[in-house]
Amino acid sequence: MVLLQTVLMSGIFAEWLRDRKTIKNKVLPAKISVIIPVHNESHRIKGLLDTLLKAALNKAALNKAALNDNEECGVEIIFIDDRSTDNSAEKLLQFAKEAQGSGVKCRVISLDENTGINCKQFALSKGIREARGDYFLFTDGDCEVPAGWINEMVRRIQDGKTGAVIGPVFKKSQKNGFLYLYQCFDHAVRYNYLAGAIGLGAAGGGFGNNLIISRKALDEAGGYDAIPPSPTEDAALISKIRRMGKYRIRAVFDTAAAVETETEKTWRSFINQTLRWNNGGLFSPEFVTRFNYNLLMIVIGTGILAVPLLPFFPGLWPMPAGVLAGMIQNTIAAFILYRYKLPKGGILIKLSYFILTLFMPVYLTLMTLMSYAGIKPKWKT
Numbered sequence: 001m002v003l004l005q006t007v008l009m010s011g012i013f014a015e016w017l018r019d020r021k022t023i024k025n026k027v028l029p030a031k032i033s034v035i036i037p038v039h040n041e042s043h044r045i046k047g048l049l050d051t052l053l054k055a056a057l058n059k060a061a062l063n064k065a066a067l068n069d070n071e072e073c074g075v076e077i078i079f080i081d082d083r084s085t086d087n088s089a090e091k092l093l094q095f096a097k098e099a100q101g102s103g104v105k106c107r108v109i110s111l112d113e114n115t116g117i118n119c120k121q122f123a124l125s126k127g128i129r130e131a132r133g134d135y136f137l138f139t140d141g142d143c144e145v146p147a148g149w150i151n152e153m154v155r156r157i158q159d160g161k162t163g164a165v166i167g168p169v170f171k172k173s174q175k176n177g178f179l180y181l182y183q184c185f186d187h188a189v190r191y192n193y194l195a196g197a198i199g200l201g202a203a204g205g206g207f208g209n210n211l212i213i214s215r216k217a218l219d220e221a222g223g224y225d226a227i228p229p230s231p232t233e234d235a236a237l238i239s240k241i242r243r244m245g246k247y248r249i250r251a252v253f254d255t256a257a258a259v260e261t262e263t264e265k266t267w268r269s270f271i272n273q274t275l276r277w278n279n280g281g282l283f284s285p286e287f288v289t290r291f292n293y294n295l296l297m298i299v300i301g302t303g304i305l306a307v308p309l310l311p312f313f314p315g316l317w318p319m320p321a322g323v324l325a326g327m328i329q330n331t332i333a334a335f336i337l338y339r340y341k342l343p344k345g346g347i348l349i350k351l352s353y354f355i356l357t358l359f360m361p362v363y364l365t366l367m368t369l370m371s372y373a374g375i376k377p378k379w380k381t
Contacts, residue, residue, distance in 0.1 A: 004299055005326030011199030012192055012333060018199075019156070019253045027155045033133030034077045034150070037123040041141030042086040044262055047172075048143055049095045052077065055149045056104045075150065076105040078131055080123040083111055088141075117229040124233070128224045133215065138234075140209040142262040144172065152257035153212040156250055163217030163247025164238050166194060166206030168258045170341040178352070182363075183263050183270065184343055185356045188334040190277075195251035197292060203242045203249035204289030205281065208234030210259040217247045231377060232280025239286040255341055271367070275377035278367045297368040299323075304365040327357045 034056065038045065056075045077099060079092045092108045099106035109126055116122025128136060137153055139145060146152075149167075156165045168191050171184045194205050211234055218224060221240045230236040242249050252258075264270035281293030303323030306316040331353065335342065343349060 004296070005322075005329050007200070008193065008196035009329055009333060011196035012337075013199070015195050015199030015251050016253050016337070018250065022156045022250070023254065025155050025158070027151045028158050030135060030154060030158065031133040032075045032135050032137055032150060032154060033127075033131035034075065034137045034139070035080070035124065035127040035131060036078070036139055036141060037080045037082055037120050037127065038084060038088050038092065038141040039082040039119070039123075040084045040086050040088060042084070042088045042091060045088065045091060045141045047260075048139070048141055048145070049091065051144045051146070052139075053095070053099055053102060053104065054147050055145050055151075056099070057102060058147055058151060074105065076107070076132060078127045079106075079108045080127045081108055081110045082114055082119060082123040118231065118233055121227070121229060121233040125224050128218075131215075135212055135214055136218070137212045138208055138210075139259055140261065143169075143209050144260045146256055146258065148256050149259065152252065152254060153210075156252060157212050157214055161248055162214070162250050163221075163241040163244075164203075164206070164211065164213045165250045165252060166198070166238070167210035167212075167252040168255065168338065168341075169207040169210050170258055170260050170338065171263045172260045179267060179270065180263050181343060181349070181352055182356055182359065184341075185331075185334070185353065186274075186360065188338050188342060189330050189360065191251075192330055192333055192337075193296070195253070198249050198251045202288055202292055204239050204284065204286065204292060205232065205235035206238050206249075206251075207259075208232075209261060210257070211238075213237065213241065214247075217241050217244075220244060220246065228285050230280055230285070231276045232284075235280050235284065235289065236286070239284065239289045243286060243288075253337055255338065258338075258341060260341075272377045274363075274367050275370060275375065278364075278371045279377060282368070282371050297364065300326075300361050301365040301368050304361050323361050324358070327361055331357050 056077060081089045081092055089108065089110060096106040096108055107130070109130060111123060111126065114122050135154060135157060137150060153165060153167055156162065170187055171180070191207070197204055221244055227233060227236045227240060238249055241247055264273055281289065282297065284290040284293065300323055303319040306319040309316055
């Protein structure tokens with residue numbers, strides 16, 4: 001585990017160095033389609049609507065200055081209202097009206113039915129078909145984006161060699177409690193694993209609520225409809241682009257491009273979310289992603305399952321010790337890279353992070369056992 005984690009850390013460092021270089025890249029004018037599926041998000045979409053227009057106006061202003069009001073270059077926002085039964089549609093239409101008044105194109109596509117196995121994947125396919133941009137930028141209805149989000153994500157994909165870029169996602173600072181704190185920690189550590197794999201040339205996933213892909217790369221991969229139905233459609237998309245061997249996948253470490261999202265309110269909903277992510281990695285149709293994720297989870301799981309056997313087989317101690325050492329490495333890396341986004345506090349919060357370092361491999365082991373046992377998550381609707 002220590003060796004595996006050290007290799008992963010080298011991937012994180014390599015990708016961090018690459019990202020430092022891209023910060024110097026000039027943001028070129030381009031047509032951007034921001035695509036957002038929405039299903040009954042009326043109670044938590046306000047944060048997105050309050051922040052998205054500002055990010056769009058920042059990008060539109062840059063294009064306008066560079067291209068002397070060329071209307072063909074700019075930002076369009078596409079919402080896909082997927083059979084919402086609350087007043088999401090009304091809020092989206094009101095936002096579209098305000099955006100149009102500010103000079104940002106915005107459309108709301110309403111779905112009366114959804115025949116997809118993965119409802120979100122079906123909704124996204126509808127949005128992509130309607131999009132006119134050279135780049136597709138994705139987020140979700142429960143997210144908030146920083147003012148420079150569009151510019152920072154576009155900056156990293158315009159070299160012609162990059163097919164997709166994943167950005168960090170953090171939990172909003174909402175409340176205290178172990179469940180909330182663990183989700184913040186979990187997202188930071190998971191992003192390290194994703195970025196490390198990208199740095200090693202084995203990209204197999206990313207957060208779909210902070211992802212940009214180029215139209216050209218997607219078209220050459222066969223289009224979005226060529227992505228097989230998956231509980232993690234974003235990971236399947238990234239794997240397909242990487243597998244072509246023509247385009248690079250990149251990860252962002254700059255918190256100026258970081259998206260914030262709502263926490264799951266209960267352990268039940270969070271476990272369902274984790275199971276969905278876990279099944280997407282463990283049973284990915286793409287071999288490299290499936291092999292890497294299974295290897296990581298098996299190494300972590302065997303280390304944790306060896307703990308109760310230590311009184312009888314003390315020679316097994318390197319296995320859990322390796323898992324703990326790897327988690328400590330990842331925790332240190334998370335605080336170095338994302339300390340401004342992780343909850344802060346006194347001695348109790350600091351002690352909680354130590355407990356989380358011990359708890360996370362146990363939790364991941366439980367999720368892996370549940371996945372191998374065939375327990376299915378509830379699909380997104």
